[in-house]
Amino acid sequence: MPVDVKARSASGAKPATPGIRLHDVGLAVAGTDILAGIDLEIGSSPVTVLLGPNGSGKTTLLRLLMGLAQPTRGRIELATDHDGRCRRAFVFQKPVMLKRSAAANIAFALRAIGSGAEPERIQQLLAQVGLIAAAARPARKLSGGEQQRLALARALARQPDILLLDEPTASLDPAQSKIVEDIIATVAASGVRIVMSTHDLGQARRLAGDVAFLVRGRLCEHAPAERFFARPSTDEARHFLAGDLVI
Amino acid sequence: MDGSSALALILSGDAALFAVVRLSLLVSLSAVALAAVIGLPFGALIALTRFPGRGAIVVTLNAMMGLPPVVVGLLVFLALSRSGPLGSLGLLFTPLAMIIAQAILITPILAALTRQVIEDLWVEYRDELTAMEAGPVTRVAALIRDARFSLVTILLAGFGRAAAEVGAVMIVGGNIDGFTRVMTTTIALETSKGNMPLAIGLGLVLIVIVIAVNVLAWSVRHWSERHAG
Amino acid sequence: MSLRKLALAFGAAVVMTASATLALAEERSIVVASTTSTQDSGLFGHILPLFKAKTGIEVRVVAQGTGQALDTGRRGDADVVFVHARTLEDKFVAEGFGVKRFDVMYNDFVLIGPKSDPARIAGGKDIVAVLKAIDQAGATFVSRGDRSGTHAAELALWKAAGLEPQVAKPAWYREIGQGMGAALNTASAMPGYVLADRGTWISFKNKADLVIAVEGDRRLFNQYGIMLVNPAKHPSVKKDLGQAFIDWIVSPEGQAAIRAYKINGEQLFFPNAAAK
Numbered sequence: 001m002p003v004d005v006k007a008r009s010a011s012g013a014k015p016a017t018p019g020i021r022l023h024d025v026g027l028a029v030a031g032t033d034i035l036a037g038i039d040l041e042i043g044s045s046p047v048t049v050l051l052g053p054n055g056s057g058k059t060t061l062l063r064l065l066m067g068l069a070q071p072t073r074g075r076i077e078l079a080t081d082h083d084g085r086c087r088r089a090f091v092f093q094k095p096v097m098l099k100r101s102a103a104a105n106i107a108f109a110l111r112a113i114g115s116g117a118e119p120e121r122i123q124q125l126l127a128q129v130g131l132i133a134a135a136a137r138p139a140r141k142l143s144g145g146e147q148q149r150l151a152l153a154r155a156l157a158r159q160p161d162i163l164l165l166d167e168p169t170a171s172l173d174p175a176q177s178k179i180v181e182d183i184i185a186t187v188a189a190s191g192v193r194i195v196m197s198t199h200d201l202g203q204a205r206r207l208a209g210d211v212a213f214l215v216r217g218r219l220c221e222h223a224p225a226e227r228f229f230a231r232p233s234t235d236e237a238r239h240f241l242a243g244d245l246v247i
Numbered sequence: 248m249d250g251s252s253a254l255a256l257i258l259s260g261d262a263a264l265f266a267v268v269r270l271s272l273l274v275s276l277s278a279v280a281l282a283a284v285i286g287l288p289f290g291a292l293i294a295l296t297r298f299p300g301r302g303a304i305v306v307t308l309n310a311m312m313g314l315p316p317v318v319v320g321l322l323v324f325l326a327l328s329r330s331g332p333l334g335s336l337g338l339l340f341t342p343l344a345m346i347i348a349q350a351i352l353i354t355p356i357l358a359a360l361t362r363q364v365i366e367d368l369w370v371e372y373r374d375e376l377t378a379m380e381a382g383p384v385t386r387v388a389a390l391i392r393d394a395r396f397s398l399v400t401i402l403l404a405g406f407g408r409a410a411a412e413v414g415a416v417m418i419v420g421g422n423i424d425g426f427t428r429v430m431t432t433t434i435a436l437e438t439s440k441g442n443m444p445l446a447i448g449l450g451l452v453l454i455v456i457v458i459a460v461n462v463l464a465w466s467v468r469h470w471s472e473r474h475a476g
Numbered sequence: 477m478s479l480r481k482l483a484l485a486f487g488a489a490v491v492m493t494a495s496a497t498l499a500l501a502e503e504r505s506i507v508v509a510s511t512t513s514t515q516d517s518g519l520f521g522h523i524l525p526l527f528k529a530k531t532g533i534e535v536r537v538v539a540q541g542t543g544q545a546l547d548t549g550r551r552g553d554a555d556v557v558f559v560h561a562r563t564l565e566d567k568f569v570a571e572g573f574g575v576k577r578f579d580v581m582y583n584d585f586v587l588i589g590p591k592s593d594p595a596r597i598a599g600g601k602d603i604v605a606v607l608k609a610i611d612q613a614g615a616t617f618v619s620r621g622d623r624s625g626t627h628a629a630e631l632a633l634w635k636a637a638g639l640e641p642q643v644a645k646p647a648w649y650r651e652i653g654q655g656m657g658a659a660l661n662t663a664s665a666m667p668g669y670v671l672a673d674r675g676t677w678i679s680f681k682n683k684a685d686l687v688i689a690v691e692g693d694r695r696l697f698n699q700y701g702i703m704l705v706n707p708a709k710h711p712s713v714k715k716d717l718g719q720a721f722i723d724w725i726v727s728p729e730g731q732a733a734i735r736a737y738k739i740n741g742e743q744l745f746f747p748n749a750a751a752k
Contacts, residue, residue: 068377090378096371099393099475108389112381138475154379329552329712337712339553340507340538421507421538424521439657440516441682 018086018161018193019043019079020065026073027060034060035217036073042162042195043079045209045224046188050197052214053246058197059093061214062164065195066090087113089160093167095151097139102131102150105139109157121157129153129183145176152183163187165196169203181207201241205229213237215246255444264445268452271429274342274416275409278349279357279402286354286405287398290361291387294369305362311355316348317414323348324418340421345429348415353405360401364394396471403464407457505534506717509546509554511625512655514700515539517675517744523733527724533717541655543623549573549703552710555718560625560673560700574703578726581734581745583674585629585696588660589689590667603693607637614648616668617641620659621651625698630671633695660686673698675744700745702726726750 019042026036035057042048042065050058063069064076066088078086098105106125107117115121126132129149134142139150148168155163168184169177177200184207188194198204204211208225213236221234232238240246293304325331327339327347338344368390376386391398413431420427422436430453437446514520515537524535538548542559549557550573557574559565568574587606589598595615600606610617619642620627634641641649652662656676663670664684672680677688702722707713724730731747738744 066378068374092374092378096375098372098375098389108381109379112379112385140475158379329710330550334552335712340536421536423507423536423538424515426534426536436657439512439655439661441657441661441680443682 020086020162021077021079022064022071022074023077024074025064025071025076027064027069028072033217035064035071038074038219040212040219040222043193046192047184047194047196047207047209048212049204049208049210049225050195050212050214051201051204051240052197052220053240055216056214057217058214059166060217061212062090062166062195062197065162066164086162087158087160088162088164089155089158091148091151091155091163091165091168093170095147097142097147097150099140100138101136102126102139102142102146103135105150106153106157109154113158115157115159125153125157128156128186130179145172145179148172148176148180149183152180156187160192162193162195165194167197167199170199177203213240215240264448264452266425267428267430267433267449270342270427271410271431271453272456274345274429275349275406277346278353278409279406281346281350282354282357282405283402285350286357287361287391289354290358291365291391293358294362294365295387295390305359308355308359308362312359314352314355315414316352316412317418319352320348320415320418323351323415327419339419340423340427342420342427344419345416345427348419349409349412352412352415353409356408357401357405360404361398364397364401365390368394393475396467396475399467400464403460403467407460410456410460411453503534504532504717505536506555506714506721507536507538507553508556508558508721509538509540509544509548510558511542511545511560512539512657513560513624513626513673513676514558516655516657517673517679518739519675519734519737519745522737523725523730526733527721527730530729531720531724533720535721539655541620541622541624542626542628546573549705552705552712555705555714556702556721557705558700558702560698561628562699562701564625564628565701565703569703573706573709575706577701577703578722579749580700580702580725581731581747581749582697582699583745584691585626585671585698586674586677586688587669587690587696588663588672588677588686589669590663591685591687592667593689595669598687598689600690601692603633603690603695604637606690607634607639610648610669611637611639611641611646614646616648616650616666618659618663618666618668618670619649619651620656621653622655624655626656626671626673629696629698633671636695678739678742678744699748 021042022038022040025038027034038061050061052058060069064071068090080086098108103122103126106122110117110121123132126135129152131146131149131153134146139147142150152168165184169180172180181203184194184196196207205225210222210224211228212219213221213228215236221228221232221237223233228237229241232241236246293301293308323344324339326333327336327344328334329339338347372390376389381389411431413435416427416429417432417435420429420432422428422432430449434446434449434453437449510520520537524537528534538554540548542561542564545554545557545559546564546568548554549568557568558580565574565577569577587603595610595613597606597609619630621642631642642651650662650666650668652659656672657680659670660672660676660680661682662668664682664686667685669689702725704715704718704722705713707715726749731749734745734747735743
């Protein structure tokens with residue numbers, strides 16, 4: 001995943017918090033702009049929420065931040081932490097379980113980063129997402145909510161500096177959503193930077209530290225959460241928060 | 248009348264019958280093993296790489312699944328004959344020639360089906376494996392491991408094809424009594440001699456084996472669905 | 477993981493057994509290219525165990541049509557050739573592919589036909605006249621069409637009758653390109669006439685409504701000959717073992733073994749090797 005990996009601080013001192021900076025980033029496919037002109041800095045608050053109507057480019061932006069896709073314009077810069085690394089992890093909207101047990105899925109993620117797959121570590125991760133009881137069950141036989149949580153555990157197994165989540169509670173009922181939101185909050189509190197997209201304005205209000213609002217592939221507004229929700233500065237944002245369809 | 252004497256022959260444990268069945272299984276199982284060693288990795292490789300001409304290779308592999316056994320037999324025969332390029336090996340009219348011919352016959356089947364299975368699974372797994380930063384070896388191992396039940400089914404299909412063919416083994420084996428005579432060639436021979444009880448008896452054994460292989464394949468799929476999703 | 481190990485072990489075991497089987501088999505053995513009529517008659521099943529018991533040499537018979545058997549010898553894929561077409565055998569030796577030809581045994585050909593006898597030739601004594609009658613009547617005739625000794629004999633008889641059905645290809649002449657057993661099955665099913673060697677006929681188990689229509693004509697005589705493939709042409713030929721087989725089969729002991737082979741009390745082949 002070739003991106004610029006530079007220290008952000010020009011003074012030479014390595015920063016303590018990881019982050020990502022996008023400079024005029026755009027992604028065009030077959031002549032059509034999916035994203036264009038994105039200037040954005042991630043990492044100023046623990047949880048950045050991407051908001052916007054369907055098709056606004058939230059998923060694409062997340063994939064660019066992860067390095068799953070490359071921008072066709074502009075540049076993405078990763079800020080490394082004091083160890084010189086910036087590890088990212090991703091939870092897909094529809095996560096794919098490996099055809100093995102829940103515990104084995106986590107073990108796989110651990111081994112992929114060169115970490116040992118010790119049973120205690122696996123148990124700890126399963127406990128973190130409340131799936132201890134499901135450890136030995138085939139992962140594909142878990143419910144949607146359980147699979148989402150297992151995907152989260154797999155991502156956390158990577159000990160990421162930045163955790164990216166694409167609509168993590170889109171297909172979950174309120175009870176399951178609460179469990180996942182609590183986990184996200186806990187993870188954010190431990191110092192991991194979170195970037196997540198959501199449809200749910202309530203969830204955005206609950207979790208967001210700052211909000212990036214996208215419309216039709218452009219970054220319409222980026223502001224700290226309280227300011228965005230109380231005093232949005234663009235018409236589109238006002239309409240969106242009022243519940244109108246923003247076309 | 249013919250049916251009951253056929254059964255009597257099977258149940259009496261006729262030694263010649265038994266030897267023929269044993270050789271058939273040995274030849275076809277060895278052929279599958281050999282074909283698997285070549286075909287499975289090749290199929291996985293094609294599934295996971297992109298290069299110019301890949302599409303042509305995929306189409307050719309799929310087409311070669313329908314190679315007529317008798318044509319394969321003819322080509323191997325010409326190669327292994329003393330007057331042929333590999334004649335000094337002295338392999339014609341031996342069980343090893345039969346194993347080679349059947350292996351050539353079923354390698355395309357194993358490779359083409361493996362490619363399909365691995366490619367389908369790769370499409371499913373690609374994003375996740377990339378996000379987990381799994382290296383190339385880890386990826387291939389994960390795909391093969393998670394596809395293992397499908398791969399077993401593919402092996403069983405290859406075995407079924409090998410055990411049922413008569414054209415290749417007849418030509419390269421020579422149907423030598425007590426040496427290269429297998430179930431299918433014996434059925435052909437005994438039928439031409441008008442010896443129906445033995446032909447039918449062997450036919451029944453062959454059908455039972457084919458059914459058993461299919462039941463095994465079904466059980467593997469069923470078990471895998473229940474235990475691994 | 478353990479599944480893979482199991483599979484590997486299994487594969488290794490199979491391949492090892494296979495090669496072991498082959499290694500053993502290589503020991504003292506020769507390949508004899510012979511005809512389907514000799515094989516189908518069951519003669520080899522009777523005489524080869526006797527030869528093996530005496531010499532320890534395993535004889536592997538590849539049974540094909542005479543033409544194909546001679547070609548196998550030409551290619552060096554057999555050590556000995558044992559067929560029944562005198563002219564072709566002499567040519568084989570003349571071309572340098574065979575060392576020397578020996579008489580071994582004879583039987584005769586018989587014309588087989590349906591009991592209903594559509595050409596009305598049953599009981600005839602003149603094979604040439606009978607073939608002309610079949611041609612006239614347009615009665616179904618099955619030909620082996622496979623360059624076998626029987627096929628060669630059949631064509632020679634048609635020629636003696638002034639006919640060439642294999643060229644003219646009239647509708648009643650059916651060339652099947654297969655062995656004697658298959659030809660008899662086809663003649664039984666169509667139904668039709670077919671030229672067969674007596675040995676195969678006697679041991680054929682699916683006679684249905686077929687009977688011997690014509691026999692006894694001197695032109696139906698069928699001589700078998702044996703030759704060692706020339707090691708000068710193919711150094712891989714096992715000449716000592718091959719010669720041992722030839723020596724045995726023309727010896728009084730081998731000849732007696734041939735004479736002793738009977739089906740339902742009927743002798744199939746008549747040994748006539750030259751006395752030494």
